[in-house]
Amino acid sequence: xxxxxxxxxxxxxxxxxxxxxxxxxxxxxxxxxxxxxxxxxxxxxxxxxxxxxxxxxxxxxxxxxxxxxxxxxxxxxxxxxxxxxxxxxxxxxxxxxxxxxxxxxxxxxxxxxxxxxxxxxxxxxxxxxxxxxxxxxxxxxxxxxxxxxxxxxxxxxxxxxxxxxxxxxxxxxxxxxxxxxxxxxxxxxxxxxxxxxxxxxxxxxxxxxxxxxxxxxxxxxxxxxxxxxxxxxxxxxxxxxxxxxxxxxxxxxxxxxxxxxxxxxxxxxxxxxxxxxxxxxxxxxxxxxxxxxxxxxxx
Amino acid sequence: xxxxxxxxxxxxxxxxxxxxxxxxxxxxxxxxxxxxxxxxxxxxxxxxxxxxxxxxxxxxxxxxxxxxxxxxxxxxxxxxxxxxxxxxxxxxxxxxxxxxxxxxxxxxxxxxxxxxxxxxxxxxxxxxxxxxxxxxxxxxxxxxxxxxxxxxxxxxxxxxxxxxxxxxxxxxxxxxxxxxxxxxxxxxxxxxxxxxxxxxxxxxxxxxxxxxxxxxxxxxxxxxxxxxxxxxxxxxxxxxxxxxxxxxxxxxxxxxxxxxxxxxxxxxxxxxxxxxxxxxxxxxxxxxxxxxxxxxxxxxxxxxxxxxxxxxxxxxxxxxxxxxxxxxxxxxxxxxxxxxxxxxxxxxxxxxxxxxxxxxxxxxxx
Numbered sequence: 001x002x003x004x005x006x007x008x009x010x011x012x013x014x015x016x017x018x019x020x021x022x023x024x025x026x027x028x029x030x031x032x033x034x035x036x037x038x039x040x041x042x043x044x045x046x047x048x049x050x051x052x053x054x055x056x057x058x059x060x061x062x063x064x065x066x067x068x069x070x071x072x073x074x075x076x077x078x079x080x081x082x083x084x085x086x087x088x089x090x091x092x093x094x095x096x097x098x099x100x101x102x103x104x105x106x107x108x109x110x111x112x113x114x115x116x117x118x119x120x121x122x123x124x125x126x127x128x129x130x131x132x133x134x135x136x137x138x139x140x141x142x143x144x145x146x147x148x149x150x151x152x153x154x155x156x157x158x159x160x161x162x163x164x165x166x167x168x169x170x171x172x173x174x175x176x177x178x179x180x181x182x183x184x185x186x187x188x189x190x191x192x193x194x195x196x197x198x199x200x201x202x203x204x205x206x207x208x209x210x211x212x213x214x215x216x217x218x219x220x221x222x223x224x225x226x227x228x229x230x231x232x233x234x235x236x237x238x239x240x241x242x243x244x245x246x247x248x249x250x251x252x253x254x255x256x257x258x259x260x261x262x263x264x265x266x267x268x269x270x271x272x273x274x275x276x277x278x279x280x281x282x283x284x285x286x287x288x289x290x291x292x293x294x295x296x297x298x299x
Numbered sequence: 300x301x302x303x304x305x306x307x308x309x310x311x312x313x314x315x316x317x318x319x320x321x322x323x324x325x326x327x328x329x330x331x332x333x334x335x336x337x338x339x340x341x342x343x344x345x346x347x348x349x350x351x352x353x354x355x356x357x358x359x360x361x362x363x364x365x366x367x368x369x370x371x372x373x374x375x376x377x378x379x380x381x382x383x384x385x386x387x388x389x390x391x392x393x394x395x396x397x398x399x400x401x402x403x404x405x406x407x408x409x410x411x412x413x414x415x416x417x418x419x420x421x422x423x424x425x426x427x428x429x430x431x432x433x434x435x436x437x438x439x440x441x442x443x444x445x446x447x448x449x450x451x452x453x454x455x456x457x458x459x460x461x462x463x464x465x466x467x468x469x470x471x472x473x474x475x476x477x478x479x480x481x482x483x484x485x486x487x488x489x490x491x492x493x494x495x496x497x498x499x500x501x502x503x504x505x506x507x508x509x510x511x512x513x514x515x516x517x518x519x520x521x522x523x524x525x526x527x528x529x530x531x532x533x534x535x536x537x538x539x540x541x542x543x544x545x546x547x548x549x550x551x552x553x554x555x556x557x558x559x560x561x562x563x564x565x566x567x568x569x570x571x572x573x574x575x576x577x578x579x580x581x582x583x584x585x586x587x588x589x590x591x592x593x594x595x596x597x598x599x600x601x602x603x604x605x606x607x608x609x610x611x612x613x614x615x616x617x618x619x620x621x622x623x624x625x626x627x628x629x630x631x632x633x634x635x636x637x638x639x640x641x642x643x644x645x646x647x648x649x650x651x652x653x654x655x656x657x658x659x660x661x662x663x664x665x
Contacts, residue, residue, distance in 0.1 A: 004416035011405060099531055103502055110427055110505035112456035114434055205408050206435030207455075209428050210503040212404040219405075254406055258398060258413045268399045269367055271406070 003132055008255040010136050012248035013143040014200050015219060019227075019247040020150060020240060021193035022220030027228075027239070028154070029186040030166040031080075034091035034217055036194045038098025039072040041213035043195025044202035045105040051116050051203075058119040062142075062199050069195020070188040072098060077184030102210050109210045118203035139200070146193065147240045153189075154236045162186050194220075222279060223247035229283050253278035358387065358610070361396040361414035363433065364425035365407060368556055369582065370595035371425050374447045377599015378423050378606060385607050404428055411436035423447065423606060424472075427455050427505050434470050443609045446472030447602035448595070450506035450554075452620050464619040471615040473602045474622050477554060477579045477592045479510055480517035485591060485628065486549045486577050487523055488646055493575075495524045497547030499539045499565055501557035502529050510553040510579075536561035540568035550576040554592070562586045566634070573638045581629050584654055588640065590629045598623050627651040 018040060025033040043065035050056040050064060072094060079090035103109065120135050127134035153159045164172040165182040173179055194216065202208040227246025231238055257266070257274035266274055362378065364371045379395065387393040396414060400407040411433045414422055422437065422444045424430040430446035434457055437444055452458050452474055459466040461474075487493055498514060500507045511527060518525045526547055528539035536558050543550065550569045552558050558565065559580065566586045569576035578587035581594050601623055609615060630642055632655040642650075652661050 004412055007409070007412040011409065015405060099503065108454075108505065109503045109508050110431075110455060112431060112454075114431060114438075114456045201405065205404065205432055206438075207428065207431040209404060209505070211402075211428075215403060251405070251409070254409050255413065258406075258409055259416075262396075268397045269401075271399065272401050 004255060004259065005252075006132055006136050008251045009248060010139050010204070011201075012251035013136075013139045013244065014204055015197060015251065016143055016223065016244040016247035017146055017200065018194045018197035018216055019220045019223035019243045020147065021190040021197070022217065023224045023240065023243045024150070024186055024190040024193070026221060026224055028163055028166050029183060029190075031087050031183065031186065032091070033073075033076060033187060033190060034088065035072055035076045035094045035098070035187070035191055036091075036216045036220060037213045038095035038102065039069040039191040039195045039213075040198035040201075040216040041102045041208070041210055042072055042098055042105070043069050043198030044208035044212060045102045045111070045210075046195070047199035048111040048113055048202055048208035049105055049107070051113060051118065052111060058117060058122055058203060062119070062196055065199035066192040066196040069198075070192035072195070073187035073189070073191030074184055076191070077187040080187075081180035081183055099210065106208065106210065111208045112206070113203060113208065114206045118206070119200070120204050135204075139204075142200070143244065146196075147244060150193075151237050151240055158185075219247075219250060222250050226250060226279060226282055229286055249282050250275075250279060253282070357391065358393040358421075359396065359417065359419045360393055360421050360423060360606075361398070361410075361417070361419040362423045362425070363398045363400065363407065363410045363414070363429050365400050365429045366402045366426075366556075367399055368560075370554070370556070370559070370580070371448060373582070373595040374425050374599035374602060375423075377596045377601075378447070378603040381600050381603025382606065385603075400429065404432075407432040408436065415440075415442075421445065421606065421609065423602065427451075430457055430470075430472070431455060434468075437469060439468075441469060443615050444470040444472075445602060445606050445609060445615075446470065447598060448475045448506075450474060450476050451509050454509065455505070458620060461620040464616050467616040467618070469615055471605065471609070471618040472621070473598065473605060474620050475506070475554060475593075475595075475598055476622055477510065479513040479553065479579075480521060482551065482577060482579060482591055483514060483517055483521040483523055485589075485646070485649075486551060486575070487521055489549065489575055489589075489643065493523070493548040495526055495547045496549050496551050497543035498525060498527045498551050498553070499530060499536060499543070499558050500527065500553065500555045501531055503531055504555055504557060507553055507555035507557075510555075514551070514553070530557060530561075533557055533560045537564035537568070540565040541571075544568055544572040547572070547574065549574050551579070552576070552587075553579045559583060570634070570638055573640075575635070575638070575640055581627070581652075584629045584631055584652075584659075588631055588634045588638070589642075589646075589650075590631070591627065593623045593627075630654070633657065 022036060025031045046068045047061040047065045050061045051058060076090045076094040079085045079093060080087050123138040124134050130137055161177045162182050165179045169179050223246035224243055226249050227242030230245055231242035233239060253275045256278055257271055261274050362375055364375060382393060398410045400410060407429050415436055422433045422442060424433040424444055424446045426448045430449050433444045446457060449455060453461050457470050486496055498511055500511045502508055515525050526543060528542045530536040530539040550565060552565055562583050563586055566576060575588040578590040579592040581590045581592060584590040601621060605618060605621060628650040630650045630653045632653050635642060652659055
C-alpha cells in the first residue's frame, strides 16, 4: 500500500504541472482556456516522437514540449486578441485543431514508449539508492522547481502586469500596459506548462495516445478549486502550492476510490462518481469546520 | 494445475526499484498511518481483514479496461466465463478485481498500480492503452499480463514479435485484428458494380487507424478503391457517413469504437444511398446489411483460454500473439430488402446466419 501512496503523489505532482498552467489562465488571467485538452497531448506527442524517432534525451524533450505547448497557447491568444474570437471559442478552436496536429506529429494515434529510455526509467536507474522514491524525488523536484520559477515570474514587473490584466483590465490599460500581449504571454506560458506535464505523464505511463488529453481542463480546474478551498491565501507562493495540493487530493481520491470503493459496494462503473464525492468531501470538510468555528466565536 | 506461488517478503522492497511485493500487515499499518479520519481507518481495517482472508487461499486476478463499451464488456465476461467453466469458482478459487478507467488515461495507470499494491497474481488488460499501462507498471515482475482487444500488439510494443514469443516479457495475449482484405473481397463479391468502398473511421483510435491503413494497402490487389470519411467524435459520425452518399458503392466499418457507437447513422446513410453496408462486428448485424468477423464475447473466451494456459504453467514467452479465428458471414435480409439489394448466391452459401423478419436464422448444415 505504501507504494500506492507514492504513486498517487507522483501522479498528483506530474498532473500538478498542468494544473499550474490552468491556474495561470483561469485564476491569474481570468481566461477560461480549453486549449489545454489539446496542448497536453501536443506535449506528449512531441516528446514521444523525439524520443522514439530522433533518439532525443528524455529531459530535453520536456523543454521542447514546453515550447510546442507555448506555440499552441500563442495561437489561442492570437485568435482571441487579434481576430476578436471570444476566449472560450478561441480555446475550443485551437483544441480541435490540435487534435489533427497531434495526429500529424505522432503519425499514428498511439505511440509506445515501452521500449525507450524514458525520464522515469533513467531516474530509476541513476537514482537507484533512493529505491521506490527515485521517481517521486525526480517529479517532486521538477514540479517544485517549476512552481518556484512561476512564483518568481509572477513577482516580477511583467508578472504583476499579467496579474493586473486578469484583475482589472481597464485599470492596467490606463497604466500603459498592452493587455493583448499579456494575454498571449499568459496563454503561452500556461499551455507550455500543460504540454510539459503531458510529456512527463507520457513518459511516466509508457505511451502517448491522442486521446490522453481528454479532461485535462476538468482535472486542472478541480485541482485549482480544491486547492483554493484547502489553502486560502492571496499570496502567490501559497496559491501555487494550493494548486499542487489540489492536484494531489484529486489523485488520492482516485486511488482511494479504486482501492476501497468495492468495500462499500461500489462497482467499477461508479468510479467517477466516487472520485467526485471524495473531492466534494475534501471541499466540504474545511468549509463546515470553518462555519462551526464562526458559530462558536459568535456565541 | 495452478498452484499458488510463495510470496517474497517485503523487506527487500526499497532495494529493488519497481518491486511489487508488499506484505499485507505492513500495508495496513501504513494505510492507517496516512489516513487520520476514523471512517477511512475503519475501511482500511475492513479491507485488510478481507484481504488477509482472501489472500490465504484464492487466486487474485485484476481485470482492467479503458472504458465501458459493449465489446470490451463482452471480452471481460468471456474471460470470467472461461475461467468459471474451467472450475475456477468466483469467490472461492478466484477473486476478480474489476476496474474501468472510464476513459481517463491517468486512471488507467492508477488501476494498474492499485493491482500491483494488492498483489494480484495475474492481470487481464483490455484494449491498447490499458495493456500499455499494465505493462509499464508490472515491468520486470513475474506477474503475467494477458491482453485482449489489442489490434496491433507489436505496434503497441507490448511484444517484440507476433510469431516468435521467445522475446516476450511477462506479457502475451490475443489480437482482435480482423481480416480486412477478406472483407474488401467479400464486398467486391456482392456485385460487379461495386468498385468504390467508403470507410467511416476515427483517425484517433489506434486500432481503427491500423485497420484503415490495412484496407488502403489491400485495396489495389482486391481491385477496389477506398474513400474515407473521418469522425473524431460520435457526434460527427452522421455527417461523415452522409458525406459519402453518392460517392461510394458500399460502406465498410471496422471495429472502430467511435463509429460503432453511432452505427445507426452509418446504416441510415447507406440506406439513403441504397448501397450495402458491411460491418466487421457481428454483434451489430441488426444495424448493417451484412456483417463478418467475430463476436467480442468469443474473443473474451479466447483471452480466457490464454489465461488458463498461463495459470497451468505455460510461460508468456511460449505463447505467440493469438489471432481470433474468423470466417463467418452474417446477412441482414431485412435491410437488403429495404434498399432493394439481392445477395449473390455465392455469398448466401458462405453465410452462417441471416436476419430475416426481425429474427436470426442459423444455417442447419453449413
